[in-house]
Amino acid sequence: MLIDGHNRVVDYLRVSVTERCNFRCQYCMPEKPFSWVPKENLLSYEDLFKFIKVSIDEGIKKVRITGGEPLLREGLDNFIKMIYDYKSDIDLALTTNGYLLPRVAQKLKDAGLKRINVSLDTLKPDVAAKIAQKDVLGKVLEGISKADEVGLKIKVNCVPMKGINDNEIIDILEFCKQKGYVVRFIEFMENHHAKDGAKGLSSEEIQNIISKKYNFKMVPRDTSSPAQYFELEDGYKFGVIEPHKDDFCAACNRIRLTAEGYLIPCLYFEDAMSIKDAVQNNEIDKAVEILKEVLRTKPEKNKWSEEDSSETSTRAFYETGG
Numbered sequence: 001m002l003i004d005g006h007n008r009v010v011d012y013l014r015v016s017v018t019e020r021c022n023f024r025c026q027y028c029m030p031e032k033p034f035s036w037v038p039k040e041n042l043l044s045y046e047d048l049f050k051f052i053k054v055s056i057d058e059g060i061k062k063v064r065i066t067g068g069e070p071l072l073r074e075g076l077d078n079f080i081k082m083i084y085d086y087k088s089d090i091d092l093a094l095t096t097n098g099y100l101l102p103r104v105a106q107k108l109k110d111a112g113l114k115r116i117n118v119s120l121d122t123l124k125p126d127v128a129a130k131i132a133q134k135d136v137l138g139k140v141l142e143g144i145s146k147a148d149e150v151g152l153k154i155k156v157n158c159v160p161m162k163g164i165n166d167n168e169i170i171d172i173l174e175f176c177k178q179k180g181y182v183v184r185f186i187e188f189m190e191n192h193h194a195k196d197g198a199k200g201l202s203s204e205e206i207q208n209i210i211s212k213k214y215n216f217k218m219v220p221r222d223t224s225s226p227a228q229y230f231e232l233e234d235g236y237k238f239g240v241i242e243p244h245k246d247d248f249c250a251a252c253n254r255i256r257l258t259a260e261g262y263l264i265p266c267l268y269f270e271d272a273m274s275i276k277d278a279v280q281n282n283e284i285d286k287a288v289e290i291l292k293e294v295l296r297t298k299p300e301k302n303k304w305s306e307e308d309s310s311e312t313s314t315r316a317f318y319e320t321g322g
């Protein structure tokens, strides 16, 4: 079992396979970065897998593939199969913007992927084009349908932004409810890379909007997920991810591995340690040492919840994988 310096069990590894993305979401990567990490600096799937294997041996029970846009990296289905074949009973999931799902959903399912979380911020094509800076909605909706059809379990992530998609919270909730998908609304996390002036909604504001149409009650927190869930009277559950809440990090169970081999203890801070040399040289004991050191130094909490609420992370979500 892996325990961090604040006595939290860490059993969730998020693996970013690329920082590149085919969208330019205002809250994440509004502009193409000055330069991408050169392909030769990325860890191969084989090397990423060496670390995943040892992490599973040490106590990781949930592996999520993310990015940037993970479906941009060739051969992702084989990578998923490597993990599935090693331990088929781990929670093996993917976070994606959905755009490329129509053509790969079946391959991912066949490889052993169990579920996907898809970003869907709006149901209006023009608003989607404004947020992602590309005409994306048709393909995203088609991708979600395809994933559903092949039997992948689906969660939808939506980041409500003031003046952009905050008038669609009920529509997105109802769309997901009708389709049988779980939806989670995410509080926008202030970061240096987002578009200037971008403003999100707080959990309270999101709940207030939903309460104008629906009664709901809070359900006890499942600590394996970052979301707080709420139940409507008909039993449908939606979630809110509330990183500005003081106690949000108390149940943190995750670490992140980037495509370049940096192991990141916390989404908010810049600190990271590289496992690249260790895995490339097959020094697996060294990789385990680095893993334990990262856990020892994992911060207790982020600073988004600071009182003046002006805290901004320097981390790019597209590097960390969100």
Ligand SMILES: Nc1nc2c(ncn2[C@@H]2O[C@H](COP(=O)(O)OP(=O)(O)OP(=O)(O)O)[C@@H](O)[C@H]2O)c(=O)[nH]1
Pocket: 064, 066, 093, 095, 117, 155, 157, 186, 189, 224, 225, 226, 227, 241, 243, 252, 254, 267, 302, 321, 322
């Ligand atoms: N601040 C903070 N936000 C997080 C953390 N983990 C997830 N989030 C936010 O929640 C978003 C959705 O995460 P997903 O990639 O869908 O994964 P998940 O919520 O862990 O997935 P489930 O296992 O389905 O609950 C992330 O992209 C972040 O914006 C975290 O450790 N800290």
Ligand SMILES: C[S@@+](CC[C@H](N)C(=O)[O-])C[C@H]1O[C@@H](n2cnc3c(N)ncnc32)[C@H](O)[C@@H]1O
Pocket: 021, 027, 028, 066, 067, 068, 069, 070, 095, 096, 097, 117, 118, 119, 157, 158, 159, 186, 187, 188, 189, 190, 191, 194, 317, 318, 321, 322
């Ligand atoms: C970085 S993306 C990577 C995976 C994939 N490209 C996608 O969009 O789902 C993962 C998640 O991070 C969320 N995200 C990105 N920037 C964010 C921000 N500033 N605040 C809150 N969530 C953010 C996105 O909504 C998405 O759900």
Ligand code: SF4
Pocket: 021, 022, 023, 024, 025, 028, 029, 067, 068, 069, 097, 119, 317, 318
């Ligand atoms: S949120 Fe996902 S889809 Fe949007 S820019 Fe970031 S990595 Fe790309």
Ligand code: SF4
Pocket: 243, 248, 249, 252, 253, 254, 265, 266, 267, 268, 299, 300, 301, 302
């Ligand atoms: S902000 Fe850091 S400590 Fe808090 S939940 Fe996220 S990774 Fe964990």
